[in-house]
Amino acid sequence: MIKVIAADLDGTLLGTNHVLNQETYEAILRAQAAGIRFVVATGRDYLGAVRTFDGYELDCDWIVASGAELRNQKGEILQSIPMRQEDFPMILERLKGLNVHTRFCVTGSDYVIGNEEEVYQNMKEEAKLWLNIKEGEKVEEHKEFKVAMKRVHCVKSLDELFQKNLSVYKVFISSADTSQIAAANERLEGISGIASASSFVTNIELTDEKAQKGPIIKQYIEERGYQMEEVMVLGDSLNDYSMISMDFGATIAMENAMEKIKNTAKYVTKSNADNGVAFAIDRLLSQREMSCR
Secondary structure (H helix, E strand, C coil): CCCEEEECHHHHHCCCCCCCCHHHHHHHHHHHHCCCEEEEECCCCHHHHHHCCCCCCCCCEEEEHHHCEEECCCCCEEEECCCCHHHHHHHHHHHCCCCCEEEEEECCEEEEECCHHHHHHHHHHHHHHHCCCCCCCCHHHCHHHHHHHHHEEEECCHHHHHHCCCCCCEEEEECCCHHHHHHHHHHHCCCCCEEEECCCCCEEEEEECCCCHHHHHHHHHHHCCCCHHHEEEEECCHHHHHHHCCCCCEEEECCCCCHHHHHHCCEECCCHHHCHHHHHHHHHHHHHHHHHC
């Protein structure tokens, strides 16, 4: 019997507008009322994840930054797995000559090496991709772009970044040119102690190899006395592969998921545009009711 649900945010729990809708919210509440523990498992940092629940009251634990942080319902950090600073020069060296945009992510902020104008233009191009900006729309007027720009800080060099003594949990690499992403993936392959995943075909997300959703969810449930077969996980992209590929009781891909995720998952639900998480939760609850009769 499923006792824990862990769900990704973008492309999964959230709609195509990157906002939680009422139907999905109410389905989560029904699951919690039935005694099921709900956990968010996202590549976003804690502040970015919590913001998607504005207007809703929801008590849940948080696996954020792709597993680099575990937080409780109050937002208190239970575990943190930052990246090793000594790996950053090697990462940048391997990316040299490629047309990619690289951000060093900490909770609440992103740091980029470069001047403000080129960073602004790079952020605009990146936002066009993940916000699905249509012809004629101005990305700079989009709320999510404005929020993203408030996070970004420019530094002149890695040395300046190191002087800030920050806990970097992720290196986020993006490009509108997927051939550049493919080349970057090839160059970054095999770095000891680093995990590589992605939310979209246009990005790469590097974290410490221990900071992956699947292993962190396994650790999380075992510390709380749950079994693998008592867990349902839902996701759509390659940064969900580590949890979709594990032998949890129910591994569910969204209809809009990448093919590798759909081929790996035990089940496929409706798309995030069609409230697929709510559909999966209600199917689960109806099965639980039948088994109790």
